[in-house]
Amino acid sequence: MRTRPLKVALLGCGVVGSEVARIMTTHADDLAARIGAPVELAGVAVRRPSKVREGIDPALVTTDATALVKRGDIDVVVEVIGGIEPARSLITTAIAHGASVVSANKALLAQEGAALHAVAEEAGKDLYYEAAVAGAIPLIRPLRESLAGDKINRVMGIVNGTTNFILDKMDSTGAGYQEALDEATALGYAEADPTADVEGFDAAAKAAILAGIAFHSRVRLDDVHREGMTEVTAADFASAKNMGCTIKLLAICERAADGGSVTARVHPAMIPLTHPLASVRGAYNAVFVESDAAGRLMFYGPGAGGSPTASAVLGDLVAVCRNRLAGATGPGESAYAALPVSPMGEVVTRYHISLDVADKPGVLAQVATVFAEHGVSIDTVRQQGRQDGDGEASLVVVTHRASDASLNGTVEALRSLDTVRGVASIMRVEGE
Amino acid sequence: MRTRPLKVALLGCGVVGSEVARIMTTHADDLAARIGAPVELAGVAVRRPSKVREGIDPALVTTDATALVKRGDIDVVVEVIGGIEPARSLITTAIAHGASVVSANKALLAQEGAALHAVAEEAGKDLYYEAAVAGAIPLIRPLRESLAGDKINRVMGIVNGTTNFILDKMDSTGAGYQEALDEATALGYAEADPTADVEGFDAAAKAAILAGIAFHSRVRLDDVHREGMTEVTAADFASAKNMGCTIKLLAICERAADGGSVTARVHPAMIPLTHPLASVRGAYNAVFVESDAAGRLMFYGPGAGGSPTASAVLGDLVAVCRNRLAGATGPGESAYAALPVSPMGEVVTRYHISLDVADKPGVLAQVATVFAEHGVSIDTVRQQGRQDGDGEASLVVVTHRASDASLNGTVEALRSLDTVRGVASIMRVEGE
Structure with missing residues (x-):
């Protein structure tokens, strides 16, 4: 095993970042064995440096994220700050200064994925982002690697835990939307401003990422038809029950029957109770994939939360570190099919x-x-x-x-x- | 893109092999785009050369598998003949002559995985085998890559479709074992000699492979406790229903509570109807994974069949070809934890x-x-x-x-x- 450590810079130290740092410390020996070299936390960029962060050496903490990613000795930058800026500039700068990147940023990848992939590919660096879609559920790697020899026709998933919690509550208790939302908020499943979740923006970003990977084409956030679930009523659930169905907020990415185009959309829909997605309860996520050869697959697990997201980030970190040691890169953007997105x-x-x-x-x-x-x-x-x-x-x-x-x-x-x-x-x- | 094709030798051209060959032809352009170079079927080793194989150039067909893997110009050998010999010798010879290997051979990997990995690592070649466990379900790659930054504590799965079909039939119709087996045989889900399935040998091989990967330790077929499901009765299902349970044949790989050892076993067991595995019907497979950070994940899909298995083989083929072009290899055996298997x-x-x-x-x-x-x-x-x-x-x-x-x-x-x-x-x- 190589003894010189790979250096990791962490951008953001909130719920996910602190968990990434914690696991990097507690599981250091395992990570080293799996990578073939130790990994060292070399810097942590935060907004509030005075906050006490258990287990993180204060000497590593900085508010100057740009200086951190420019250091030149950083092997991998882990971006868990979210949003478009400054995340985009920091990732671009990090790659320009020789780092590979692991990101959990769905909004950024959905909006700027193509440009960021181009920057990474040009520089011969990795850009991994398993955590951006469905938290801990291995999904991006299976879609772009395990199914690389197959033809994916449909990806249909519950990719937002907050709205699934609300809809599940409405289904099981007969509650109305507002009542179920209030409970989700009280339990910490919904944020004070739940717009991004309940209006489907979060799911739409994930749909764009999934569609792009599944169909080897570029699908941007703007290409995704989006309807929220705030108007789903108790009466709708009663109707659904009459049909032997329940209601879920679904992200659906489909190849057109003639194969010449794709669609991506997010909206509430009735699905039969016999469908595997119907039994996905609470804040869990699940994604159903249909392909020519493999048939019907489903991936299920926690779609959010500090630890699950950190698991996905660390899986990517191990892969990216292994790639660096091998002097190689993993699969980058695959958009050769260039299928148009239909309205x-x-x-x-x-x-x-x-x-x-x-x-x-x-x-x-x-x-x-x-x-x-x-x-x-x-x-x-x-x-x-x-x-x-x-x-x-x-x-x-x-x-x-x-x-x-x-x-x-x-x-x-x-x-x-x-x-x-x-x-x-x-x-x-x-x-x- | 590189124009010189990567050469693939196919060992075995039965249900899976013929489907691999078919997809290599029909999806040649997609595979080339995803790999970065065309792939060419350079030889097909079969036992009965006179059999007509649609879509396969008869000039490629040979009965001399050893000569094929010794050719020296083969980039990847795809082994779908199954069993221990001659598969083991052919794989070893192929690697010695410069090829990487994709295999669907669960029995061989469960029994000789460590030795084969050592041969591959020594030669700097890949040995991939996603298709060996749970058919098309991406499982080995998620376990050894996506969860590489996590600590897996339990892998519990329905990894044999034949027995799940039989048990599901007994559960839903009240049929006895023999009656359900007869139906499975009539429908082609069970072989004329169903021993490998119903006595749990097939599932035990998969348990050994899964446990080895999940726990970064060597687990051999002999380490797996195995009980078949031929003695499950209609009365057992009635008892299970009284408990709010159903009965499944499970492969269970667990880390001991103290972390110092692991266990692997296959036996029928009652599981609550609320457990995600309980709703896995018919010949489907599903594997439930519990880890420290990610929590509870499930992977679901068809566990056998020509097309699904071919999907997994081709996913590996793309990965192995990409690795060759990059001059790198993917993750090999990871047995550093060397945890003993408890009785x-x-x-x-x-x-x-x-x-x-x-x-x-x-x-x-x-x-x-x-x-x-x-x-x-x-x-x-x-x-x-x-x-x-x-x-x-x-x-x-x-x-x-x-x-x-x-x-x-x-x-x-x-x-x-x-x-x-x-x-x-x-x-x-x-x-x-």
Whole structure:
């Protein structure tokens, strides 16, 4: 074994960073044996240097992250500060000064992945980021290495633990969205401002990263259709149960049937209770992958938290260190297929639509005609009088597969019918 | 991209091999882009050269596998013939003549893994075998790379599809073992001689491989305690249901609580219906991994079959080819921890024991005394009169955690009691 240590600079020492530093110390012998050389924490860049950080030599702590990544003796920079800047500049500078990079930064990778990969490849350095998607779950490595000889057709996952906790709570207790969110906040699963989670921004960043890797193409955050889950109601869960389904916030990356394009989207959807993703409870994450040869695979585990994320970071650290010792680099960006991303209108799936309609004869015929005119074929219709004497009934329509554009046209036309008082909900049905 | 192709020799052209050859042809462009150089099928060693093999140039076919691996111009040898010999000699010869190796051979890796790794490392060549465990499910790469910065404490999996099909059938239909086996045979899930599957030999080989990787130690096939599932009865499933459990044939690799040793075993066990492994149906495989930092992970997918196994083989092929182009090798054997394998007697778990006892007062006290004398603490007891007037009752005891040795001592003592007419079944309870 080489005795001269590989030097690691840590950018950020919050929940994840402190856990990375801790494991680097407590498991130093194991890491050295697995890498073939010891690793040494050579510097830790933080915003608040006065904060006491147990187990970290204060002499290593600096507020000057730029100077740290410019030192020139750093082998690997671990970036766990998040956000676009200064993370992007620091990573670029680190690579320019000879370091390889391990990052947990999903937003940055989703937005600037191509540019950062180009910088790393040009410099002959590694850029690894297993922790950016689904925390501890090995996903990026399996997709880009284990399945490198296969053709991936669909990646469908629960990649945000906060929203899965909320939806699971709504499902199991009948609670409404706000009540479930409040509980998630009280338990620390949701942040004070839950926007990034509940509006699907976090999941969309992960979808962009997964789609890019799965389809060997560039998929940016802006390419991902995004709908949050704040409007999912207890009534939607009741409808889902009627269908033998539950509701999950899904990130779905698909290759078009003709193979010539891909789509990426995040939205709540009904999935059958028999689907493996349906039983993913609480704040857990899981990603379902369908490929030509391997068939249906699923990867399940904790999607966030200091220790799980640190596990993913350290796995990358070992790989990057091994690569440096071997004078090699791991797989970089693979975007040779260069498939275009189709707009949401071209996505084809099934829909569950609840309509409030006038409770009188002929309404179903009218509604059915609108669906037919837009080329959307109806699978089942359920009609219920409301029994509350206001002359309204509800009509639940489940369609066969249709394009999002056709469905939108259908809904627009339905809204213009006098007999349709309102569209109570529209939910996609996936995983069948 | 390099234009000179990497040359691949295929040893074996059965269900898996023919699928590997097919995908190498149909996905040649994708493979070339992902590797950075084209790959060329340079030879195929078979036993029956006269058999027509669609899509394979007959000029490539040979019966002289040894000559093929000795050619010297072969970059990667893909071994999918299985068994110990001639696979071992061919792999050794191939490495000696400069090739890297991708194998799907679980029996060989479980028995001769250490020796083969040593040969490969000495020669500076890769030996990859993702397909040897759980077919298409990325498992070896995640364990030895993604979790390389973590400490794995337990690997528990359903790694044999045939037995899972049989047990799932017994669970869902109430069928007995023989009836379910007959159906598995009729559907092609079980071979004419199902011994390797139903007696747990196949799973034991996989357990040895998984334990070695997870614990960075050498675990041989002989170190794995093995019990088959041919004695699982419909009554056992009824008992399991009473406990809120089902029964699975599990491969379990554990680090001892004190960290100083490991165990590996294969046997049927009850697991709670709430455990993610309980919902693994049909011939699917799944492996549950528990580690210090990552927590609980699960990997799920098809565990066998031509296409899934070929997917795993080709993923390895891409990695090995990339390594050759980079002049590097991937992670080899990691056995630095050198933890000893403890005997089965030291395994600690819970037990579900069904006894046929005399239906008279005092029996429960007698039985409870035997458990206490052997230091096995009882969790619950359920006593049922049989109502068939033969003076017998049944007693179902579920224990707290105890060592296998203590449990065996208890059962031996129970058998010697006059009031115990028989021990109907002993089943471990896992996954709680």
